[in-house]
Amino acid sequence: MNWAGTGILWGLAGGLPLGIGLDKALAAEATAPQPFTFLQISDSHVGFDKPANPNALATLQEAIDRIKALPVKPAFMIHTGDISHLSKASEFDDADKLIAETGLRVFYVPGEHDLLDEGQGKAYLDRYGKGSKGTGWYSFDQEGVHFVGLVNVAGLAAGGLGKLGPDQLAWLKNDLGAVSASTPVVVFAHIPLWSIYPEWGWGTDDGAEALSNLKRFGSVTILNGHIHQVMQKVEGNVTFHTARSTAFPQPAPGKAPAPGPMKVPAGDLRKYLGVATVDFVRGSQPLAIVDRPLAG
Amino acid sequence: MCAWIRQSSSVPVARRAGRRFSAPRQLLVAGLLALPLWLIAASSASAAGAAATIQIENFTFTPAELSVEPGTTVTWVNHDDIPHLVAATDKGFRSPPLDTDDHFSFTFTKPGKFDYFCALHPRMTGTVVVTKPK
């Protein structure tokens, strides 16, 4: 091996060749390649102005400023829904304008607050749904990882939880059927696909059927929003993770009469809001998810 | 504020009139003068002249089951800091999103059992039972 003095070790990280300084390569236990990073943002609720946070646009701005200041620019960003509070064009406009400041490509899925226009989701699809199927679901491949964006907030049925529906489930089965089991898969949707607290609607009725299609994969990461707090669970090869909101916190399951906006002391609000960055290293550990609150 | 008024606004008007009774004398007189006019307006608004209110608080419809006579105007008022959206299970009526303090009214003309839910939080459910008086 002609290592000494060559300086650079090329490795494959997430399908991209990356150079690692020799010192670093030698110091590392294995030839650990550099990860690629993407970012998750959720529940901006632009337009929300109630006591829990009178200015949701200002805290989104703070989140965007933090993203712009990240030392390593993420490859792209996903938004796991509730971009707006009431699906108003002005709310979507305000959100888009701020999010564009990051200069990142953004992949969206809707939250239930994004489908409140008269067309019950037409406004969302017109704006964010290009190239998507049905009510806005799609998949794409980035850096050797298969990403799937699902919609579980459309046409909700009385008495139920989040819902994907038979059309989307059939599409998902077909989509994943073409992906090799060794490909890492990242699935993102607004409402948690795992049952967190059904009493508050924090789960998806047909989520288990979606997950059954993911069992054969070696690495699966499920990213959700909706509950405005960080929760994580690992089940076999599947890691579940929910993100903070950039707008307002919600109580822990069962810790309040209802899951509405939670008022916290004014100085503490930013500890409850934030974004998540996801580091991906091919062929090693599960994705490393780092939640960053707006304030320590 | 009352951004969404459908069919009838009798309940919120009654509330506003009620508040006026604690006002100074001139306003009290105005309130008393206005009251009979309001009663006439309300009774001509629907055959039965009846109105009922369903409160939305802590992600719950109260009362969860409401019995009324045909011609009754039912008004839902949202007291939560989060929007709700009242939708009939049979799609017979659907409110716009109701933000804090918004309300929505629907006049039930036919007898029957009408299930509804919140299209944003579908575990929130309620029923309006419309029965003819005997």
Ligand SMILES: [Cu+2]
């Ligand atoms: Cu609701």
